[in-house]
Amino acid sequence: MAVVLGASVLLLALLCIAFVPSHGALQVGFYSGKCNGTDVEAAIRSVVAARFGRDSSIVPALLRLHFHDCFVRGCDASILLDGSGTEKTAPPNLSVRGYDLIDQAKTALESRCPGVVSCADIIAVATRDAVVLGGGSQYTYAVQTGRRDGVVSLASEAISNLPGASFSASQAIAAFGAKGLSASDTVLLLGGHTVGVTHCSFIRNRLYNYNGSGKPDPTMDPALVNLLRSRCPQSSTVDNTVFLDHSTPSTVDNGYYKQILAKRGVLKVDQNIAMDGATNATVRSLANGGSSFPSLFGRAMVKMGAIQVLTGAQGQIRKSCRVVKK
Numbered sequence: 240m241a242v243v244l245g246a247s248v249l250l251l252a253l254l255c256i257a258f259v260p261s262h263g264a265l266q267v268g269f270y271s272g273k274c275n276g277t278d279v280e281a282a283i284r285s286v287v288a289a290r291f292g293r294d295s296s297i298v299p300a301l302l303r304l305h306f307h308d309c310f311v312r313g314c315d316a317s318i319l320l321d322g323s324g325t326e327k328t329a330p331p332n333l334s335v336r337g338y339d340l341i342d343q344a345k346t347a348l349e350s351r352c353p354g355v356v357s358c359a360d361i362i363a364v365a366t367r368d369a370v371v372l373g374g375g376s377q378y379t380y381a382v383q384t385g386r387r388d389g390v391v392s393l394a395s396e397a398i399s400n401l402p403g404a405s406f407s408a409s410q411a412i413a414a415f416g417a418k419g420l421s422a423s424d425t426v427l428l429l430g431g432h433t434v435g436v437t438h439c440s441f442i443r444n445r446l447y448n449y450n451g452s453g454k455p456d457p458t459m460d461p462a463l464v465n466l467l468r469s470r471c472p473q474s475s476t477v478d479n480t481v482f483l484d485h486s487t488p489s490t491v492d493n494g495y496y497k498q499i500l501a502k503r504g505v506l507k508v509d510q511n512i513a514m515d516g517a518t519n520a521t522v523r524s525l526a527n528g529g530s531s532f533p534s535l536f537g538r539a540m541v542k543m544g545a546i547q548v549l550t551g552a553q554g555q556i557r558k559s560c561r562v563v564k565k
């Protein structure tokens with residue numbers, strides 16, 4: 240009996256050690272008191288707010304930048320590194336934007352506390368701020384910080400880790416599952432497509448020659464087919480852009496889910512999650528229960544923001560977000 244009791248006390252003690260947030264874990268407010276009296280998150284927020292005032296497309300830009308960072312080698316700012324053959328040179332990154340805003344925030348912080356704030360955390364904080372600007376205060380979430388910056392960035396890893404526009408729901412679930420995210424996280428995070436645009440090149444097959452049929456994708460509302468065809472001519476050398484959410488293209492809200500239920504998903508993956516039995520119930524409840532989306536989206540963003548992070552003594556804090564510190 241004593242032995243069993245002793246063993247369970249030991250087990251309990253071990254469990255406690257395992258669950259006490261260690262030096263290496265992400266936490267909310269990691270930078271408080273670490274930047275010479277500067278409120279790090281407030282400094283980032285003011286850079287994002289100033290940009291949003293002139294260009295609200297910073298919201299989709301940062302959402303996609305954060306996603307592409309986290310899915311390739313974890314959220315380690317590897318997407319920001321310049322150089323031949325780095326992640327940002329890979330075709331899936333062709334239209335990723337927002338690099339200059341991250342540089343601007345980094346410069347502001349380096350002038351106040353050099354070598355303290357990681358580029359990976361700037362991406363995560365700035366994205367949260369953008370979501371709130373795009374959706375309203377109910378979209379706020381406590382962002383975790385304490386990430387460190389990586390030193391490796393490979394285009395080949397961007398190509399192999401980022402899901403494709405024509406993925407099915409089950410392919411998307413598998414790709415997200417490989418990052419520790421569930422099917423409902425997949426549905427929630429695809430809700431990022433509530434803002435922003437896609438280039439016609441990603442959807443031309445759905446408009447003109449779906450799966451070699453010579454016809455549009457039958458799962459797309461014919462009225463949307465016509466609308467998109469007018470912006471995306473069949474044989475055009477210009478690659479225009481079209482909105483991803485045709486109800487409220489610049490507002491972070493649950494309109495995306497209502498659109499895809501009405502066969503108005505723009506990318507194939509968007510439409511497919513509304514039809515697949517593994518995801519359709521989640522889509523329906525998010526479309527109908529608008530009030531639950533803000534907090535659930537924030538929770539999923541926190542989960543995405545924790546993918547394979549470097550913490551503690553791992554990695555480094557870059558001086559310039561574009562260059563590995565020697």
Ligand code: HEM
Nearest residue numbers: 299302303306334402403404411428431435436437438441
């Ligand atoms: C299966 C998963 C996903 C696929 C296949 C996918 C695919 C795409 C594609 C093809 C585009 C258009 C890019 C362009 O033409 O410039 C796009 C745009 C976008 N994606 Fe995704 N995406 C996925 C998940 C996500 C997630 C998880 C987020 C964020 C939480 C996200 C946020 C965005 C945003 C905001 C845009 C618009 C970018 C802009 O307007 O600049 N996507 N996505």
Ligand SMILES: *[C@@H]1O[C@H](CO)[C@@H](O)[C@H](O)[C@H]1NC(C)=O
Nearest residue numbers: 273274275350351352353355
């Ligand atoms: C505070 O500012 C001084 C002078 O700019 C700088 O040398 C120092 O590293 C800063 N402290 C921190 C914690 O960044």
Ligand SMILES: *[C@@H]1O[C@H](CO)[C@@H](O)[C@H](O)[C@H]1NC(C)=O
Nearest residue numbers: 407449450451452456457507
């Ligand atoms: C695409 O076409 C092939 C061959 O005609 C067919 O076997 C397949 O089921 C089609 N796929 C879809 C998604 O329509």
Ligand SMILES: *[C@@H]1O[C@H](CO)[C@@H](O)[C@H](O)[C@H]1NC(C)=O
Nearest residue numbers: 514515516517519520521523
């Ligand atoms: C989801 O799809 C399955 C079949 O694929 C269907 O039986 C079910 O009724 C759908 N559920 C909802 C909530 O749409």
Ligand SMILES: CC(=O)N[C@H]1CO[C@H](CO)[C@@H](O)[C@@H]1O
Nearest residue numbers: 327328329330331332333334
């Ligand atoms: C910002 C950036 O570096 N974009 C690159 C994305 O990838 C293509 C090639 O696939 C480059 O041409 C772009 O410059």
